[in-house]
Amino acid sequence: MNENTVLKIQDLRTYFFSRSKQAFIRSVDGVDLQINRGETLGIVGESGSGKSVTALSVTGLVTAQPGVITGSVEFTSNGVTKNLLHGLEDFVTLDTVDGRIMEVEKDNRGWQRNVDRHLHHIRGREISMIFQNPRVSMNPFMTIGKQITETIILNTAIKNVAEATDRAKYWLEQVKIDSPNLRLENFPYGLSGGMCQRAMIAMALSSEPSLLIADEPTTGLDSTIQSKIIDLLVDLKNEVGVTTMLISHDINIILRLANTVAVMYGGTVLESGPAQNILSIDDEYKHPYTAALLESIPDEEHIKLKGHLKAIEGDVLDTVNIPDGCRFYTRCNRVHDRIEDKCKHSEPDLREISEGRRVRCWLYYN
Ligand SMILES: Nc1ncnc2c1ncn2[C@@H]1O[C@H](COP(=O)(O)OP(=O)(O)OP(=O)(O)O)[C@@H](O)[C@H]1O
Ligand code: SF4
Ligand SMILES: [Mg+2]
Numbered sequence: 195m196n197e198n199t200v201l202k203i204q205d206l207r208t209y210f211f212s213r214s215k216q217a218f219i220r221s222v223d224g225v226d227l228q229i230n231r232g233e234t235l236g237i238v239g240e241s242g243s244g245k246s247v248t249a250l251s252v253t254g255l256v257t258a259q260p261g262v263i264t265g266s267v268e269f270t271s272n273g274v275t276k277n278l279l280h281g282l283e284d285f286v287t288l289d290t291v292d293g294r295i296m297e298v299e300k301d302n303r304g305w306q307r308n309v310d311r312h313l314h315h316i317r318g319r320e321i322s323m324i325f326q327n328p329r330v331s332m333n334p335f336m337t338i339g340k341q342i343t344e345t346i347i348l349n350t351a352i353k354n355v356a357e358a359t360d361r362a363k364y365w366l367e368q369v370k371i372d373s374p375n376l377r378l379e380n381f382p383y384g385l386s387g388g389m390c391q392r393a394m395i396a397m398a399l400s401s402e403p404s405l406l407i408a409d410e411p412t413t414g415l416d417s418t419i420q421s422k423i424i425d426l427l428v429d430l431k432n433e434v435g436v437t438t439m440l441i442s443h444d445i446n447i448i449l450r451l452a453n454t455v456a457v458m459y460g461g462t463v464l465e466s467g468p469a470q471n472i473l474s475i476d477d478e479y480k481h482p483y484t485a486a487l488l489e490s491i492p493d494e495e496h497i498k499l500k501g502h503l504k505a506i507e508g509d510v511l512d513t514v515n516i517p518d519g520c521r522f523y524t525r526c527n528r529v530h531d532r533i534e535d536k537c538k539h540s541e542p543d544l545r546e547i548s549e550g551r552r553v554r555c556w557l558y559y560n
Contacts, residue, residue, distance in 0.1 A: 196230075199270060200405055200437045201252070203227040206265035208244075208251045209295060212514065218295065220513045221247040223461035225265075226544060226552075229405070229454070234431060234438040236452030236469065238445055238487065242510050243458040245441045249407050252278060252439075253321055254313040257306075262286060262298045271320040271404035278316070281308050319349040322403040326410040328394035332382040338393045339378030342366070342400050349401035365396040368434070370426060388419035392426065399434060409441045424450055445491050449473055454550070457484045460511030460521040463544055467551035479553050482528040520556065528557060 208222040222244045229235040237245050250256045251263050264286075267278040285305040289297035317323075325331050333341055342362035343355065352358050359378070366374035369392040382390055391411065398406060411427070412420040424447050431438070431451060440451055448455060448469070455473060456466040465472060465481040475488050486506045508525035517523065519538045529537050533556040536542075544554040 198230040199228055199268075200231050201227070201229045201270075201439070202266075202268040203248070203252070204266045204268075206248065206251060206263070206267065207295070208247050208256055208261060208263045209298075210261050211298070215514055217514050220461050220516055222251060223513065223516065225458070225461070225463055227456050227463065227466065229437055229439060231437050232435045233453040234440050234451050236448035236455045237439065237441045237458060238443060238448055238455060239458035240443060240487075240506070240510055242513075244461040244513075245443075245458055246409055248458070249323075249409050249439065249441060253317055253323065253407065254278065254309040262288070262295065262300065264288070264295075269316070269321070269405070271316070276312075276316075278312060280312060284308075318345070319401050320403055321405045321407060322398035322401055324391075324394055324398050324406065324408040324411045326413045328387075328390040329382050331394060332390070332397070334382055336381070337378065338366075338380050338382065338385070338397075339363075342378075342393075342397050345397055345400050362396075362400065365400045366393070368399070368430065369393070369396045370429075371396070386419075387415050388422060391415060391419075391423055395423075395426070395430070399430070399436065404437060406436045406438045407441075408438060410443075411440075412442075412444070412447060427451055445473065445487065457481065457487065459483050460516065461513050462521065462554070463552075464522065464554045465552065466544070467548075471551055479547055479551065479558055481522075481553050481555050482526045482557075483522045486525075486527075520554075533557065 204226055206222055206225040209218040209220050212219050225248055227235065237248070239245055247256065252267050256263060263279060263282060265279065268275055269278050282305060285301040285308065287299040288295050339359065339362055342365060343358040346352050346358040346361050352361055363374050363378060366377055371377050371389055371392045377393065385393060412423045415423060428450055440448065442448055452469040454467065455469045456463045457472065465484050471477045472484060475485065490506055506525065511521050519540055520542060523529065523537050536556045542554050542556050542559065544552045545559065546552050547558055
């Protein structure tokens, strides 16, 4: 962890117990990530790859029953570093076989009390979140102005209502909402979807967080509004510069915003590093899954000719029955004789192959 690191996640595992299958769903299964101050980490991957559960685990929003979370999440804010998962192990007894969790015994109430005590002052203050559906995250019975003003009074040094209202107006101007004075008086349902997402972004930034987590911030908006929100996020990145974890399965938004990128598949990170490497199809260390993801971005010509998007062949990994070998093996088109046995039977590490660049694939090992 260097002095610029805001978030460092190591070997994060979040499992849910499926009663019907009598087995664990390993939604997040050994994730390592790092975000430096002022930078945006983009997390990409197909649906179900564990992006949202990673974010929810960081913020303690995975409920105690029936999940289990292990690993460490070091978060630095105002010069103080804390492990956000600190103490959880005291409430859990794990039965493991070959390093795999087979059974869990847990004091659920003690676990939840510990999470609440640890994260009470962090959630919404030092870590803010923007989700896909802004209306769900806002109080429908309170005006936008009151909600942002309350956030400011609760989480910043401003305690005076008039000053906080001025500041709320400032944040509405920052997110380029039209008629900010008028919007202060609106209820969430009085705003369009795009405007509501701008208000949500204003509210998230108004607590001046050390980390912003944006999970699919443009999904669900119509396409012209989507591109306007992306433009806004690009402007805010340059003007406000908040450290951000940006989750999306839309590589186009990641292309515009991310400094570094992590590619998730089947609950783990297959590749991470500088955005210009990961998102370049010509990069010499491309993971076969990332290459397939990039090829699946529709270009205009492709849509015109075929009328549909190109999908990656094969099924998304079943995270209940994770194989011993590479998680991408059954869908990979780069396996060759020399490595096939390893691909099939042994999972590669996420290995550093150049400064900050890590790939989990036997193709790049000696
Ligand atoms: N509360 C839960 N109980 C059981 N399984 C869950 C729970 N939450 C998530 N999962 C499972 O964990 C896996 C990862 O889910 P997650 O929501 O993190 O995917 P995602 O990468 O965010 O996908 P999307 O792009 O569709 O949002 C999925 O298989 C999902 O069904
Ligand atoms: S380890 Fe083997 S199966 Fe996995 S991505 Fe690399 S080449 Fe493909
Ligand atoms: Mg998600």
